[in-house]
Amino acid sequence: MNRHLxxxxxxxxxxxxxxxxTASELSKISxxxxxxxxxxxxxxxxxxxxxxSTRTRISxxxxxxxxxxxxxxxxxxxxxxxxxxxxxxxxxxxQAMGADAVVIRHGASGAAQRLADSGWISASVINAGxxxxxxxxxxxxxxxTIRSKFPQYQESFAGLKIGIVGDILHSRVARSNVLLLTKLxxxxxxxxxxxxxxxxxxxxxxxxxxxxxxxVKKVDVLMMLRVQSERMKDSFFPSEREYSRGYGLDIARLNxxxxxxxxxxxxxxxxxxxxxxxxxxxxxxxxxxxxxxGVLVRMAVLYQLxxxxxxxxxxxx
Amino acid sequence: MQYTIKNARLLxxxxxxxxxxxxxxxxxxxxxxxxxxxxxxxxxxxxxxxxLHTHLREPGREDSETVATGSMAAAxxxxxxxxxxANTFPVAxxxxxxxxxxxxxxxxxxxxxxxxxxxxxxxxGEALAELGAMANSKARVRMFxxxxxxxxxxxxxxxxxxxxxxxxxxxxxxxxxxxxxxGSQMNEGVVSSKLGLTGWPAVAEEAIIARDILLxxxxxxxxxxxxxxxxxxxxxxxxxxxxxxxxxAEVTPHHLLLTDDLVANYDxxxxxxxxxxxxxxxxALRAGLADGTIDIVGTDHxxxxxxxxxxxxxxxxFGMVGLExxxxxxxxxxxxxxxxxWSDLVERMSIAPAxxxxxxxxxxxxxxxxxxxxxxxxTSSNWIVDRNRLASKSKNTPFQAMSLPARVxxxxxxxxxxxxxxxxxxxxxx
Numbered sequence: 107m108n109r110h111l112x113x114x115x116x117x118x119x120x121x122x123x124x125x126x127x128t129a130s131e132l133s134k135i136s137x138x139x140x141x142x143x144x145x146x147x148x149x150x151x152x153x154x155x156x157x158x159s160t161r162t163r164i165s166x167x168x169x170x171x172x173x174x175x176x177x178x179x180x181x182x183x184x185x186x187x188x189x190x191x192x193x194x195x196x197x198x199x200x201q202a203m204g205a206d207a208v209v210i211r212h213g214a215s216g217a218a219q220r221l222a223d224s225g226w227i228s229a230s231v232i233n234a235g236x237x238x239x240x241x242x243x244x245x246x247x248x249x250x251t252i253r254s255k256f257p258q259y260q261e262s263f264a265g266l267k268i269g270i271v272g273d274i275l276h277s278r279v280a281r282s283n284v285l286l287l288t289k290l291x292x293x294x295x296x297x298x299x300x301x302x303x304x305x306x307x308x309x310x311x312x313x314x315x316x317x318x319x320x321x322v323k324k325v326d327v328l329m330m331l332r333v334q335s336e337r338m339k340d341s342f343f344p345s346e347r348e349y350s351r352g353y354g355l356d357i358a359r360l361n362x363x364x365x366x367x368x369x370x371x372x373x374x375x376x377x378x379x380x381x382x383x384x385x386x387x388x389x390x391x392x393x394x395x396x397x398x399x400g401v402l403v404r405m406a407v408l409y410q411l412x413x414x415x416x417x418x419x420x421x422x423x
Numbered sequence: 424m425q426y427t428i429k430n431a432r433l434l435x436x437x438x439x440x441x442x443x444x445x446x447x448x449x450x451x452x453x454x455x456x457x458x459x460x461x462x463x464x465x466x467x468x469x470x471x472x473x474x475l476h477t478h479l480r481e482p483g484r485e486d487s488e489t490v491a492t493g494s495m496a497a498a499x500x501x502x503x504x505x506x507x508x509a510n511t512f513p514v515a516x517x518x519x520x521x522x523x524x525x526x527x528x529x530x531x532x533x534x535x536x537x538x539x540x541x542x543x544x545x546x547x548g549e550a551l552a553e554l555g556a557m558a559n560s561k562a563r564v565r566m567f568x569x570x571x572x573x574x575x576x577x578x579x580x581x582x583x584x585x586x587x588x589x590x591x592x593x594x595x596x597x598x599x600x601x602x603x604x605x606g607s608q609m610n611e612g613v614v615s616s617k618l619g620l621t622g623w624p625a626v627a628e629e630a631i632i633a634r635d636i637l638l639x640x641x642x643x644x645x646x647x648x649x650x651x652x653x654x655x656x657x658x659x660x661x662x663x664x665x666x667x668x669x670x671x672a673e674v675t676p677h678h679l680l681l682t683d684d685l686v687a688n689y690d691x692x693x694x695x696x697x698x699x700x701x702x703x704x705x706x707a708l709r710a711g712l713a714d715g716t717i718d719i720v721g722t723d724h725x726x727x728x729x730x731x732x733x734x735x736x737x738x739x740x741f742g743m744v745g746l747e748x749x750x751x752x753x754x755x756x757x758x759x760x761x762x763x764x765w766s767d768l769v770e771r772m773s774i775a776p777a778x779x780x781x782x783x784x785x786x787x788x789x790x791x792x793x794x795x796x797x798x799x800x801x802t803s804s805n806w807i808v809d810r811n812r813l814a815s816k817s818k819n820t821p822f823q824a825m826s827l828p829a830r831v832x833x834x835x836x837x838x839x840x841x842x843x844x845x846x847x848x849x850x851x852x853x
Contacts, residue, residue, distance in 0.1 A: 192730070192733075192734055192738075193734055193735050193738075194733060194734060212735065213737075214735040214736060214737035214738065215608075215618055215619040215620050215689070215736065215737065216618065216619075216620070216689030216735060216736045216737075217735040217737075219688060219689050220689055220690075220734070220735050220736070223688060223689075223690070224733070236619075237619055237620075237737065238619035238620075238621075239618060239619030239620075240619070278619060281617070281619060304615075304616035305611055305612060305616060305622065305624075306611075306612050306613035306614070306615060306616025306617060307616060308613070309613040309616070309617070310616075
């Protein structure tokens with residue numbers, strides 16, 4: 107595996123499964139009496155967040171602390187970044203403070219890759235969401251969640267049908283999930299109004315549908331994406347209500363799902379827009395499992411990138 | 424000052440000696456030995472290159488380029504005339520600013536610097552700048568452009584096209600529909616969709632080209648399309664020329680060689696406006712330049728300081744330097760691929776641009792009585808681009824470390840040797 111996690115493209119299917127397996131091992135420890143491992147004791151992980159994202163930051167922070175790393179949280183608001191300091195200077199400042207890994211959330215697509223490639227710093231870089239590009243740990247935690255719900259799909263997702271619904275164009279969650287889920291063998295169908303599908307989708311290994319009613323009947327996993335109401339102002343769709351009627355998961359569509367199908371959402375949810383309250387709270391919803399699994403998967407990523415001793419050895423230690 | 428260029432190979436293959444005196448070619452023959460001898464060693468002697476699209480950044484952004492450093496880069500690239508775009512601070516929208524830029528070019532003495540005037544006041548696209556005053560100034564501006572911005576208001580574009588007819592002016596359009604390119608970062612297509620970068624669709628360029636071609640036809644004016652980048656744009660130009668519309672077009676060297684998949688690692692050195700397009704577009708642009716649908720090569724030399732490129736893609740400035748690599752990149756894209764001859768190259772990079780802009784001392788046949796604006800090219804050696812050796816103040820070349828064909832050996836501007844053995848002659852001509 108690479109020194110950085112910038113994109114799902116950095117991972118082979120074996121790398122990805124390795125992370126999921128490590129997360130499974132870690133879950134056994136988390137269920138035990140000693141939740142904290144000494145693996146990354148003395149290592150410093152910086153959460154460098156240029157965008158507000160309490161959920162993702164807390165998830166990474168929790169993951170790092172459970173591995174005994176020291177954590178520095180750096181948020182752009184109220185910092186020198188808002189005074190015009192460049193990404194380069196900010197990164198080099200953190201490097202000088204001894205960061206071993208930088209977890210970066212940034213509004214610009216490619217910001218994590220620039221940090222890794224530019225020679226500005228030597229720390230490992232983990233992409234915690236860059237613009238409208240990727241959010242690889244979200245895709246990994248989603249794959250982990252799917253695997254935990256479908257015991258028959260442990261080494262491959264071949265045969266699994268997954269629908270991803272919503273603002274594909276602007277979604278880093280969708281990009282990472284398309285890459286990872288297809289890499290693992292799943293059949294992915296994207297569902298959105300044509301305005302929210304990228305023109306280059308023809309090059310992706312997915313099906314595209316504009317008919318959610320048709321797709322809900324066929325999928326094993328239905329992943330709903332957050333839709334920002336600002337998109338309406340740019341005429342990506344005429345109104346929230348029209349979007350919700352066409353692409354929202356209401357009670358009728360929830361009931362049309364197959365018996366075993368699950369509903370996912372990366373959060374935070376817009377209840378009543380892309381997902382109804384009944385759907386969000388139904389027994390099919392795995393939204394809270396996704397949150398819990400996020401910590402495990404991020405622990406696994408930190409563990410693999412920063413290299414601890416063999417995991418099994420530590421479990422017994 | 425007198426020079427004899429010994430053993431110069433001309434485009435027809437003949438080898439001659441050329442005598443230059445007081446800025447003019449005075450004799451062409453054999454066994455001539457007058458004044459300082461420059462041995463061309465059978466390298467190719469051609470009229471100096473002419474660029475109609477150069478950003479020199481002075482006044483206002485002298486940290487990235489000055490008229491003097493840009494002129495030096497031009498001489499190193501084999502250019503004897505360049506055209507300073509209007510998007511300076513202050514904008515070149517008055518007689519005062521264009522005269523200043525023109526004078527700075529004369530003082531630098533490495534090449535002619537002909538200012539391009541802004542079409543609209545402050546490049547704001549709202550009201551015409553004083554086009555007549557700039558035309559009548561000492562800079563004698565004939566070409567006008569809001570380059571960097573599109574004159575998107577169709578009525579204002581129509582008025583500009585009509586107005587410049589009184590002095591045979593030409594409007595150079597940066598074809599980019601602003602509403603279709605809000606926040607655009609790169610070509611819209613397969614690569615932008617993967618990278619999650621906001622797309623700059625081909626139609627945003629083509630829609631303006633189509634509109635302006637029809638406007639130029641309607642009012643019978645001269646239109647020049649800056650930096651054409653799309654296959655569809657080439658088709659539109661072909662259509663316009665078949666209708667006899669007075670439109671000319673340029674392509675940049677980088678759009679002849681580079682494609683949008685280079686953006687994959689988000690290195691802003693590849694960030695440029697208009698953006699790098701696809702392989703299909705590159706093929707169409709090359710074909711268009713070869714068959715004359717595209718009249719000229721324009722560098723769109725766009726210097727930027729390091730900090731404007733040493734950052735994340737979205738925050739980076741658009742643009743690439745190009746004066747010192749233009750000839751070699753065109754040779755690589757057009758001559759090594761057998762699409763064009765050296766005569767075609769001279770037409771597209773010297774004769775045609777001089778004709779379009781009315782630079783009567785440039786792009787002339789090598790003949791007795793012609794102004795001595797000349798360059799001598801070693802057509803058989805390659806060189807490696809090293810950004811730290813560029814004469815330009817800025818280092819944002821996308822061709823770093825690339826091996827390119829054809830080296831500029833010597834450049835004569837106005838009868839003076841300004842580049843000798845690929846090194847600038849200190850102080851230029853003065």
